[in-house]
Amino acid sequence: MNPFPKLDEKDTRSGFGAGLLEAGQRDPNVVALCADLTGSLKMDAFAKAFPDRFVQVGVAEANMMGIAAGLTIGGKVPFTGTFANFSTGRVYDQIRQSIAYAGKNVKICASHAGLTLGEDGATHQILEDIGLMRMLPGMSVVVPADFNQTRQATLAIAVHEGPVYLRFGRPKWPVFIPADMPFEIGKAQVLVRGTDVSIFACGHLVWRALQAAEALQAEGVRAEVINVHTIKPLDVAAVLDSVQRTGCAVTCEEHNRHGGLGDAIAQVLACHRPTPQEYVAVDDVFGESGTPDQLLRKYGLDTPDIVAAVQRVLKRK
Amino acid sequence: MSAPNAAPSKASRASTDDLARTCSQVRRDIIRMVHAVQSGHPGGSLGCTEFMVALYFKVLRHDPAHWSMDGAGQDLFFLSNGHISPVWYSVLARSGYFPVKELATFRRLDSRLQGHPTTHEGLPGVRMASGSLGQGLSVAIGAAMAKRLNGDPHLVYSLHGDGELQEGQVWEAAMSAAAHKVDNLIATVDWNGRQIDGDVDQVMPLGDLPAKWRAFGWDVLEMNGNDLVDVLRGLDDARSRTGRGRPVAILMRTEMGQGVDFMTGSHHWHGVAPNDEQAARALAQLPETLGDY
The missing domain is CATH 3.40.50.920 (Rossmann fold)
Structure with a gap:
């Protein structure tokens, strides 16, 4: 029998939104950037709580990655938010040069990853992003399993030094990881x-x-x-x-x-x-x-x- | 952490004659660095020498002896067109960021002076990797936003090639800087009209460049980048325009290859190293004023 019964049903992106708000409350250096998908990424609560620390960049993901990299120079911990496709393939060179090679502490947070994006179809269903990101030296790649774990992972990457790719999704999905189960980056x-x-x-x-x-x-x-x-x-x-x-x-x-x-x-x-x-x-x-x-x-x-x-x-x- | 509110560097009392002498030495460094490894980009480096010397020896409020990545309490500079690394490395070394003799390691194995600038080997003075074009304006905007969030009144400067403006990200960044009223930023364009494949007007014309930047919401001024007096005037003017709700762009007319007669007048010397005879001819035109490395 499954020792992890279904506790609830929630989207992992909402776990990100909850974790981001909490990370912002814990650390005034946490800032967030979004490329016209604030609602989809569940970043509204952060944007409302910390309007001065939220940067709307419009539909311009390459610029978002560069601004995020620049913000780290002043000691900020930037979280970028857009769909997984636009978080990786679209901006690979920006991530490669301005974030990974330059060793910048940017948290690349990607929703709507994989097939479960659903009806939008293949233009948005990136299935190559884990590969793209894990090939970059120094990049950590985190793919949490449910709402609770995505919240935990968001908090964990906020205090982890170095660039991180955090991948999560759109649909409501079973919640089964207990909220208090320990989470450590790199520990299966x-x-x-x-x-x-x-x-x-x-x-x-x-x-x-x-x-x-x-x-x-x-x-x-x-x-x-x-x-x-x-x-x-x-x-x-x-x-x-x-x-x-x-x-x-x-x-x-x-x-x-x-x-x-x-x-x-x-x-x-x-x-x-x-x-x-x-x-x-x-x-x-x-x-x-x-x-x-x-x-x-x-x-x-x-x-x-x-x-x-x-x-x-x-x-x- | 660096000391808050660094004063203008000691060298900022330098006279225009002092700066001109420094320019001659920096140009010698450029030629000697590129010649030694038979690779690198002399053309744009020579063309931007007055600007870089004026910036590092007169204008920037910085403290090379107390370099820190965050640059708190100091002005910051970002080189977006990273291929003109020779001029940057020379002014960084000569203004005290690292030993001048290290210029001899340019583009060699195990060097901090990579072909294109990077933070990867920890070279003091460099806060971002650049080389893949079009990315530096976004970075400079982010750094300027961080200064604002930190209550740091210092400025962020950046330099871009004109050919580089063909990269779309530059215009994404230009739009966002105006939208977010990033008015602690001065972006300079090296408007030399040349790029690798030829004249910018032939490869991909930029159209009415001042009008483009104005249309994107920037406060725009022009200067002659190869005239030290005009560079100092332009940089002073630009600084006076910061803090007024708009980012500031300087469109700087330069001559690629300036200072070496046979390197001007075309795009040829964008990324070509002089041979022994050409290097000797170039150095003969550039007095050694501060001592070769």
């Missing part, structure tokens, strides 16, 4: 202990992984579920500790199979402990319009897909 969380297979998941798919583990239990398969909320720096010790006991791995992410969580874990396994692995990820295609649930089903990221991946990998042990 074993949510369910198991002996037969390690399921590594991030973001929205952690909930699906828990569902899959429950379904597998009924078939007599004891799956371990690990919430890899930080993809960089990856918790290598936790990955190796788990596969040492289970002997095989399934990775689950709302991202292209190239460049994301699966590849990060495959690299660790290949270098330290060659282990059979199956990917639950988008198979190198663009998405399309639809509801989040329809899209997860069509692109092979649903609970039955995780179960099937486990069954495949078990045969390779």
Whole structure:
């Protein structure tokens, strides 16, 4: 049985909005910038509470990244907010030169990531952002699992020195991480202990992984579920500790199979402990319009897909 | 943290003749640095020498001996067109940010003087990486906003190439600086009319540049960037226009390659290093006034 019952249903972006307001209350140096998506990013409460520390830049994401980088020079801790597509691919060179290479303490906060953006379709459903960001030296990549964890992650990155990419999403999603569960950047969380297979998941798919583990239990398969909320720096010790006991791995992410969580874990396994692995990820295609649930089903990221991946990998042990 | 409210640097009492002598030495540094590694960008560096010397030796309220990243209590400068790093490195070294002899490491392995300026190796005086064009105005705006939030009355200066204005981000930034009334910022454009592929008017004309900046809500003035007296007048004028609700732009007419006769008149010397004979001819035109590194 799933030890993490559904507590509520909320969007992770609202967790960001709540965390940002709290971070602003704790530290007067926290500032926020938004590119005409204040409502979508749930940054209204911060903007209202701290109008002098909120910068509306309009539809100009490249400029937003540069201003954020400049603000750090005066000791500010800027949080930028826009959709994941416009937070990464659109401004990659600005992030690369003015933030990552320059070592600036900017928090790049990205909503509407992945397929679960839904009806807006593939122009907005970026599935490459984790890969883009984890390739940048010095960039941390955090992908929290639910509302509570997104709030915690927002507070954690506010006191973390260095550039961070924080990825979250649009739809209402089960809340299952207790609000008081400890969160540490770079520390994966074993949510369910198991002996037969390690399921590594991030973001929205952690909930699906828990569902899959429950379904597998009924078939007599004891799956371990690990919430890899930080993809960089990856918790290598936790990955190796788990596969040492289970002997095989399934990775689950709302991202292209190239460049994301699966590849990060495959690299660790290949270098330290060659282990059979199956990917639950988008198979190198663009998405399309639809509801989040329809899209997860069509692109092979649903609970039955995780179960099937486990069954495949078990045969390779 | 640096001392609050740094006074104008000691050298700010420098006379125009002193500044002219410094310009000659800085130009020698540029030629010698680029010649030594047979790479780098002499043209724009030579053209911006009077501006950079006037800024660092007369105008900036800064304290090179107490460099800090945050620059609290000091004026800040950002070089957006990072390829003219030779002139910046020379004025930084000669105004006391790091040893002059370090200029010999320009573009060499394990140097703090990278081909394009960066914070990565911790070079004093540099607060941002630049080289990929079009990004520096946004950064300068952010730094100016931080000064305002911190109650620091000092100014932020930036320098941009005119070819660089073809990057869209510059105009995003220009629009936002006016919208947010960033009036503690003076952005200067090196208006030399040349870029790598040829004349700016041929590659991608900028149209009526003063009108463009005005239309974006800036207070605009012009100056002759190769005339020290006019540069000092222009920078003084620009400072007097800060604090009035609008960002200030200086459109600075310069000649690419200024100071070396055969390097002027075309775009050729944008990013080409002189050979031994050319370097000797150039140095013969530039008296050694402060001692070569």
